[in-house]
Amino acid sequence: MKAAFLEKIDTPLIVKEVETPSLKKGEALVRLHAAALNHRDVWIQQGKYPKIQLPCVLGSDGAGIVEAVYDKEAQHWIGKEVVIQPGLFWGNNPKVQSQRYEILGMPRWGTFAQYVVVPVSQLYEKPKHLTMEEAAALPLAGLTAYRAVFSRGALKEGERVFINGVGGGVALFAFQFALQKTTEVYVSSGSEAKRKKALSMGAKKAIDYKDKAQFSALAKETKGIDLIIDSAGGETFNYLIQLAAPAARIVFYGITTGPWKNVQAAYAFWKQLSILGSTMGSPQEFQAMLNFVEQHKIKPIIAKTFPLDAIQDAMQYMAQAKQFGKIVITIP
Ligand SMILES: NC(=O)c1ccc[n+]([C@@H]2O[C@H](COP(=O)([O-])OP(=O)(O)OC[C@H]3O[C@@H](n4cnc5c(N)ncnc54)[C@H](OP(=O)(O)O)[C@@H]3O)[C@@H](O)[C@H]2O)c1
Numbered sequence: 001m002k003a004a005f006l007e008k009i010d011t012p013l014i015v016k017e018v019e020t021p022s023l024k025k026g027e028a029l030v031r032l033h034a035a036a037l038n039h040r041d042v043w044i045q046q047g048k049y050p051k052i053q054l055p056c057v058l059g060s061d062g063a064g065i066v067e068a069v070y071d072k073e074a075q076h077w078i079g080k081e082v083v084i085q086p087g088l089f090w091g092n093n094p095k096v097q098s099q100r101y102e103i104l105g106m107p108r109w110g111t112f113a114q115y116v117v118v119p120v121s122q123l124y125e126k127p128k129h130l131t132m133e134e135a136a137a138l139p140l141a142g143l144t145a146y147r148a149v150f151s152r153g154a155l156k157e158g159e160r161v162f163i164n165g166v167g168g169g170v171a172l173f174a175f176q177f178a179l180q181k182t183t184e185v186y187v188s189s190g191s192e193a194k195r196k197k198a199l200s201m202g203a204k205k206a207i208d209y210k211d212k213a214q215f216s217a218l219a220k221e222t223k224g225i226d227l228i229i230d231s232a233g234g235e236t237f238n239y240l241i242q243l244a245a246p247a248a249r250i251v252f253y254g255i256t257t258g259p260w261k262n263v264q265a266a267y268a269f270w271k272q273l274s275i276l277g278s279t280m281g282s283p284q285e286f287q288a289m290l291n292f293v294e295q296h297k298i299k300p301i302i303a304k305t306f307p308l309d310a311i312q313d314a315m316q317y318m319a320q321a322k323q324f325g326k327i328v329i330t331i332p
Helices: 039-045 072-077 132-137 139-152 169-179 192-201 213-222 236-243 265-270 283-295 308-319
Strands: 002-006 014-017 027-036 061-069 081-084 115-119 123-125 161-163 185-188 205-207 225-230 244-252 274-277 302-307 326-330
Touching (some): 014 308, 027 139, 061 072, 139 169, 139 225, 139 283, 161 169, 169 185, 169 326, 185 213, 205 213, 213 236, 225 236, 236 265, 302 308
Parallel strands (some): 161 185, 185 205, 225 244
Antiparallel strands (some): 027 061, 027 115, 027 326
């Protein structure tokens, strides 16, 4: 099979021919039609991810057709169109993942390849209203956004929501999901074109996170936001605390711009804020997310599609934050 390998940190991904992996008990072989990038892939390539083991085929998101299974009882999967749940070994506690938890695409070979081997338990039927490319865009980011907005954020109808850095893969799903519950969705983006897109999709207002005065203006205008979703971290986090309404929730799942800086913690406790960390989600949340996407006929937004042979261009596109939505890889 053709697969894109990261052999060393800070080197380009290399597409080469290798033997298709064989199956062990409990596993399925999926012929991938499309994969998608996550910021995780870029962090790994840049050496900014814990416990990196190389060489490895990266990629956590994929959609395709099940070609083979090891066990007789799983044969009904053969020929089915599937999306792959990228979180392995979550465990039994819905509140938190087990110590064994891992994400597809390092250390286990991932989806930037013609074939991937995963436990059968990771297979879910592809939502029928989605193409293979759209389905591949959904898993990791959709799951993270679903848990952040609903399980951790407990978004209620009519509440005011703020999505920071709406152009990001997870953030854009959080935006699309939140719009199904409330019309009071506010966003930020560093790009005017992305702010315009978000407004055309139903954002009530889109601010520029580079102009910090816009956070206080929005706080004044809205009298505070009930639920804030963030993955930027860094200096901006302090402005999110200011933007929050009394007793609001701030859910964060990343620190793209680095650790929180100069946080005025006193505001957070005086306002009775809940600051909630969130990571990926359980298999039950993955199923709930797929149901939600089917019920509301939500279509993932694909920023750009690259063929597998041009995967390094796709990685650069993400590293430069050019995308509005997901970057998808088509697989020959
Ligand atoms: N914990 C988890 O389970 C989990 C899961 C997925 C991702 N993550 C983390 O979450 C982050 C986003 O992941 P992703 O895959 O969605 O990445 P992505 O598609 O590359 O999106 C990153 C976005 O961050 C926004 N951004 C950059 N600087 C910002 C700032 N100063 N203030 C506000 N927003 C800013 C940009 O938005 P604009 O383009 O609109 O300016 C950019 O598009 C990464 O750090 C990733 O590692 C964590």
